[in-house]
Amino acid sequence: MRCGRAAGAVALLTALAAVPIARAAETFDVSAFEKKAFEWNGFVELRPERQWLRRDSTGYQLQYPGETRSSVDRRSAAAEVSGVLRHGSLSFNFTGHASGLDEPRGADSDGRMYEAYASWQVTPRGIAELGKRALRWGKGYAWSPVAFLERPKDPSDPELAREGFVMATGALVRSFEGPLQTLSLMSALVPTTSGLNADFGRPGHLNPAFKLYGLVFDSDIDLTYAARGSDGPRFGFDFSRNLGSNLEVHGEWARTADASRALLTPGNGLAMHTRSYTSSLLGLRYLTQHDTTIVFELYRNGGGYSTSEMAQFFDVVRASASVSALAPVAGRAAAQGYTRPNAMRRYAYLRVSQKEPFNIVDLTPSVTLISNTDDHSYLVMPEAVYTGFDNLELRLRLALNRGGDSTEYGERPARSRVELRVRYFF
Amino acid sequence: MNKLLVLLCALLAWPAIAIDGTQLLQKVDRNLEPESYEMYRKLINIEPDGSRKEFVLYSVKKGRDKMVALFLDPPSERDRGTLRLGENMWLYIPNVGKPMRITSLQSVIGGVFNNADILRLDYAAEYNVESASDEKDAYLLTLKAKTGDVAYDRLTMKVDKKTVLPTVIECYAASGLLIKTLTYKDIKDFGGGIKRPATLETASPLHKGYTSVMLYGQIRARSMPDEVFTLEYLPRAKELR
Numbered sequence: 001m002r003c004g005r006a007a008g009a010v011a012l013l014t015a016l017a018a019v020p021i022a023r024a025a026e027t028f029d030v031s032a033f034e035k036k037a038f039e040w041n042g043f044v045e046l047r048p049e050r051q052w053l054r055r056d057s058t059g060y061q062l063q064y065p066g067e068t069r070s071s072v073d074r075r076s077a078a079a080e081v082s083g084v085l086r087h088g089s090l091s092f093n094f095t096g097h098a099s100g101l102d103e104p105r106g107a108d109s110d111g112r113m114y115e116a117y118a119s120w121q122v123t124p125r126g127i128a129e130l131g132k133r134a135l136r137w138g139k140g141y142a143w144s145p146v147a148f149l150e151r152p153k154d155p156s157d158p159e160l161a162r163e164g165f166v167m168a169t170g171a172l173v174r175s176f177e178g179p180l181q182t183l184s185l186m187s188a189l190v191p192t193t194s195g196l197n198a199d200f201g202r203p204g205h206l207n208p209a210f211k212l213y214g215l216v217f218d219s220d221i222d223l224t225y226a227a228r229g230s231d232g233p234r235f236g237f238d239f240s241r242n243l244g245s246n247l248e249v250h251g252e253w254a255r256t257a258d259a260s261r262a263l264l265t266p267g268n269g270l271a272m273h274t275r276s277y278t279s280s281l282l283g284l285r286y287l288t289q290h291d292t293t294i295v296f297e298l299y300r301n302g303g304g305y306s307t308s309e310m311a312q313f314f315d316v317v318r319a320s321a322s323v324s325a326l327a328p329v330a331g332r333a334a335a336q337g338y339t340r341p342n343a344m345r346r347y348a349y350l351r352v353s354q355k356e357p358f359n360i361v362d363l364t365p366s367v368t369l370i371s372n373t374d375d376h377s378y379l380v381m382p383e384a385v386y387t388g389f390d391n392l393e394l395r396l397r398l399a400l401n402r403g404g405d406s407t408e409y410g411e412r413p414a415r416s417r418v419e420l421r422v423r424y425f426f
Numbered sequence: 427m428n429k430l431l432v433l434l435c436a437l438l439a440w441p442a443i444a445i446d447g448t449q450l451l452q453k454v455d456r457n458l459e460p461e462s463y464e465m466y467r468k469l470i471n472i473e474p475d476g477s478r479k480e481f482v483l484y485s486v487k488k489g490r491d492k493m494v495a496l497f498l499d500p501p502s503e504r505d506r507g508t509l510r511l512g513e514n515m516w517l518y519i520p521n522v523g524k525p526m527r528i529t530s531l532q533s534v535i536g537g538v539f540n541n542a543d544i545l546r547l548d549y550a551a552e553y554n555v556e557s558a559s560d561e562k563d564a565y566l567l568t569l570k571a572k573t574g575d576v577a578y579d580r581l582t583m584k585v586d587k588k589t590v591l592p593t594v595i596e597c598y599a600a601s602g603l604l605i606k607t608l609t610y611k612d613i614k615d616f617g618g619g620i621k622r623p624a625t626l627e628t629a630s631p632l633h634k635g636y637t638s639v640m641l642y643g644q645i646r647a648r649s650m651p652d653e654v655f656t657l658e659y660l661p662r663a664k665e666l667r
Contacts, residue, residue, distance in 0.1 A: 030466045030643040033482055033498045035667040041504050082520065084664075091665070121665070124651040127658075136524030161521045173659065175652035181511060184658045213657065218514055220527060220657070240527040242514065245575050248527050287532050355533065359635070361473045388477070391501055425501035 040083030042426060047076045049419035054401075058317035059413035062334050064105075065327075072414075074103040080114075080161065089121045095134075095161060114163045126172050134164030135188065137211060137224055139240040139250035142349040142370070143299045143342070145279035146236040146254045148226040149190055149209055151199075154341055155349060155370055156381065156399070165190050165197045182215040192230050201230020218242070224254070232258030232276070246287040253280045259303055262336035264312050268319075270332050277302030283349075291355040297348070304345040305338065307374050313338045314406045344408055346373040362388035377403020377410045395421040447555030447567055453590050454583070455548040458622050460647040462488045464666070467640055469544075474635030483544065486648065486666055490551040492655035495544055496663045507663045510545040511655060513575035518660045525657045530577045542577030543608075543628070543640075549583070552576045563587055578605060589613065591622060606630035616645045 051072045053060055078099040085092045098111040117131025138144030142155035151162050173184035190207040192200050200207065207229035213222045219241040226234045236254030243249055255278050263273040283297035305313070313333055320326035337343060353366030364385045371378040383397035399417040403410025459465070469481040482499035491512040497503040507518040509525065516525040517532075530542045553569035553576070560566075561584075569581040579600035584593045595608040607630070610623035626640040653659060654666065 028468045028641050028643045033466060033484065033667075035664070039664075041501050043502075086665075119662075121662070124653045124659070127662075134523050136522070138524075139527070141526075159519065159522050161523070171658055173653050173656050175656060182656045182658075184656065186658075215511065215514065215657075218512070242527065242529055242575065245513075245530045245577055246532075248529055250527070285529070285532075287529055291533070293532070359474065361475070361477070361636075362479075387502070393502060425504075 035086070037087070038083065038085050040081060042079065042081035043423050044079045044426075045077065045421055045423040047078070047419055047421045049074050049076075049417060051414035052416045053413055054415040057413055057415075058314045058411045059339070061317055061321060062330065062339070063413045065321075069104070072104055074101065076101045082115075091119045091121075093117055093119060097161065097163075112163060114161055125174060126170070128168075128170045130168045132164050132166045133169065134162055135167070135169070137222065137238075138252050139220065139222075139238045140252055140281045140283060140297060140299070141285070141295050141351075142297050143281055143301070143347070144238075145252045145281055145299075145301075146222065146224045146238050148224060148234050148236075148254075149188060149207075152341065155347075156341070156368070156379065165200050167191075167197075179217050180214060182213070184213045186211045186213075190229075203230075205229035228258070231260070232256060232274075248285040249283070250285075251280070251282045254278070256303060261303060262333060262338075263309065264316060264329075264333055268312075268316055268326060268329060270329055270336070279303065293351075293353045293355070295349070295351040299342075299347045299349065301342060301345050301347065305343055306345060310338070310344055310375075310408065311406045314411055342370075342372075344372055344374055347371065348373050362386055372403070372408045375403065375407040375410075377401075377407035379409050379412075391425045393421075393423045393425070395423070397421070445558040445560060445565060447558030448550065450558060450565060450585065450590070451550045451553070451555055451567060451569070451583075452548075454585055454592055455550050457589070457591050459487070459620065459645055460618075461490070461548075462647060462649050463645055464648045465645045466643040468643060470639040470641070472637040472639065484664075484667055485545075486650060486654065487547075488650055488652065488655060491547050492652065493545050493547065494655060494660065494663050494666070496666075505664055507660050508541065508545055509655060509657065509660045509663075510541075510547070512547075513573065515541055515545065516657060516660065518663075520661075523661075525660050530575060540577060549581070553581060556580075564593065589621075604631055606632070614642070616642070618646055620645050620647075 053069055053071060055070065076099060078097065080095065080097045082095040094116045095114040097114050100109040101107065113132055115132055115134050117129050117133050119127065119129045121127050135149050137148065138146045142158050149165065153162065154160060167188050167190045169186060169188045171184060171186040173182065175182055188209045190197055190200055192203045192205050192207060194203045207226065209226040211222055211224045219239055222238045224236050234254060234256045236252065238252040240248065240250040257276040258274055259277065260272045260274045262270055265271050279300060279302040281297060281299045286294045316326055316333065317330045320330040348371045351366060351368045353364055355364055357365060366383055368381040369378060379399060379401050381397055381399045383395060386394045397419050401409040401412040401415060464486045467483045469483060471479045481497055481503060483495050484498055485493060485495040487493040493510040495508045497506040505520045509516045513530065515528050515530055517528045518525045528541065531540055533540045549569065552572060554572055555567055556570045557568040558565060564587055565585040567583040567585060569583060571579050578597040580598040582596045585591065586593050592610050597605045597608065599605055606628055609627045611627065612623055612625040613621060614624035615621045624642045628638040630636065
C-alpha cells in the first residue's frame with residue numbers, strides 16, 4: 001500500500017516536472033541565435049570592499065604616509081563591452097573597459113580599449129590580425145613564464161580580462177592524421193615607439209615573436225620565442241596533458257636573457273641591473289568524484305627578488321619615515337618592481353573549489369592559497385560565487401594576508417579584506 | 427537427455443547470438459546524427475526547487491572524434507567554447523583569452539550534464555559492444571569503454587527495434603556505480619533524412635532531485651575543414667554559424 005502511494009507520488013512529481021520541459025520545447029527559437037553582422041555583450045559590476053589595515057607595515061607607509069587609519073572602505077564600479085562587426089571574411093573585434101573607484105584618498109576613473117583589432121580569415125588554415133590584441137600564451141593558471149607578449153596576470157584573479165598591446169599577427173594551422181594531430185605557427189610584431197606600446201618596453205623596436213604549437217601524442221606542446229628588442233631575447237616551452245578522465249598536468253619553462261630590472265644598490269640608491277634567468281612552472285588540475293576541483297601550481301620566478309633584496313627594500317621604506325631623502329627612492333623602487341604581485345622567487349598556488357555543495361544549487365565555494373615559499377608568508381582567500389539569479393553573479397570574498405615582518409604578504413597594507421562583487425551580464 | 431537440453435538452449439539463444447552488436451551500435455550512431463553536422467541545442471537544468479537554468483549551445487562535429495561546442499546563451503556564458511579531439515578537451519573562456527585543457531569529467535556548466543555529454547562523440551568511437559541481447563521490442567546492448575579516459579566505464583543501451591534509436595542509456599562508473607540515466611524521447615523529423623529523438627532527459631542518483639534536459643532544435647549535415655577543430659580556431663568558433 002505504501003509502495004503504491006509512493007509510486008503515485010513519484011508519477012505525480014514526474015508529471016509536474018514534465019510541464020516546464022514541454023513549455024521549453026515550444027519556445028526554442030533557433031533563428032534567434034543565428035549569426036548577425038554585429039553582435040555585442042558585456043557586463044557591469046559593483047564592488048564595495050572594506051580593508052583592515054596593518055599600520056606597522058611598509059605597504060601602509062607607502063600608501064597612507066602620515067595617516068592613522070585602521071580600516072578603509074572602497075567602492076568601485078566597472079563596465080566591460082565586447083563586440084564583433086563582420087563583413088565576409090573580415091571582422092572588427094573590440095573589448096572596452098571602464099572603471100571608477102571611490103576611496104578616502106579620492107576618486108578615480110579610467111576608460112580604455114582592452115582590444116580593438118581587425119581580423120582577416122584568409123582561409124580556414126590562415127588568419128591575419130592587426131590592432132590591439134590581448135594574446136595569451138602559456139598553460140599556467142596563476143602564472144605563465146612563457147607569456148612574453150602580455151601584461152602579467154594577477155594570480156588572485158587570473159580570469160580577469162587584461163589590456164593587450166598593439167601588434168600585427170599571422171597564424172597558420174594544419175591538421176594531420178596520426179600522432180601529430182595539429183601544427184600551428186603564429187608570428188607577431190609588437191612595435192614600440194614613444195607613443196605606441198610605451199609600457200611594453202624601450203621604444204624603437206619591432207619585437208618579433210613566434211609560437212609553434214603541436215598536439216603530439218595527445219599532449220599540447222608550445223615552443224615560444226621573442227627576439228631581442230625592447231627587452232632581451234626570450235625562449236621557452238610549455239606542455240599540457242590529461243593523465244586520465246579527471247587529472248590534467250601542465251608545465252612551462254622559459255629562459256630570459258639580458259633582462260633589466262630596478263635594484264636597490266648597497267648605498268640605497270636605485271639602479272637598473274641586467275641579467276639572465278630561468279623561470280618555470282609545474283601544475284595540475286584534479287577533479288574528485290564529488291566534484292571538487294583542485295588546481296595546484298609551483299612557480300619559480302627567476303627574475304624575482306631574493307629574500308635579502310626584498311628585506312633591503314623593506315628597510316629602505318621603514319627608514320624613509322625618518323630620513324626624508326629615502327622617500328623618493330622607496331617610492332620609485334615600489335613603482336618599478338618591488339611591490340608588483342609576486343615580485344619574489346618561489347611561490348605555490350592551491351585552489352580548491354566545490355561545485356554545489358550540500359545540494360545548494362548554483363553555489364560554488366572555494367578557497368585559494370598563494371604562498372611565498374621563500375619567506376613563508378601567504379594570502380588565503382575563501383570565497384563563494386552564487387549564480388542563481390538570471391544574468392547575475394554574486395561573489396563574496398575574504399582575503400587574508402599573513403606573514404611576519406619583512407615578508408611579502410606580512411608587509412601588505414591590508415591585513416584583511418572583504419569584498420562583494422555583483423556582476424550583471426547583458 | 428543432456429544433449430537434447432544443450433541443443434534446446436542453443437536454439438533459444440540463437441537470436442541473441444545472431445545480433446551483430448557493433449553493426450547495431452554503428453547504425454544507432456548514424457540514425458542519431460550524420461557523421462559530420464552542425465546542431466543547435468537547448469540545455470535546461472531543472473533544480474529540486476523547480477527553478478530552471480537554460481543554455482543554448484551551437485555545435486559542429488566532423489568524423490569520429492572532432493567536435494566544437496559553443497555557448498550562445500545566457501549572456502554570462504556567451505562565446506564560451508569547448509573543443510574535443512578524441513579524448514582531448516579544451517575550454518575557451520573569452521575573458522581568460524586562451525583555451526585551457528580540461529578533463530572529460532569536468533563540467534563546463536552546472537547541472538547533471540558533463541563535458542562528455544555535451545561533446546559526445548559516436549558511441550561506437552568510444553565503446554566496444556560487450557554483449558547484445560534481444561528483448562521483446564528492443565535490443566539491449568552492454569558497452570564497455572575502449573580506454574580509461576572515457577567518462578563512463580560502461581553503458582547499457584536499450585535500442586528500439588523499429589527505429590533503431592536508443593531509448594534509455596544507463597551510465598556506470600568502473601566501480602559499478604550508476605552515474606546517470608539518459609532517456610531519449612519525442613521523435614522528430616529534422617529534414618535531410620534525419621529523424622531522431624528531439625529530447626534527451628538526464629537524471630542522476632548522484633544529483634538527487636535534479637533533472638537536465640537537452641532539446642534539439644536543428645541538426646543538419648555539414649562538412650568543414652579539419653583546421654576548424656584546432657585550438658587556433660577555437661576563439662573564433664562563433665564565426666562558424
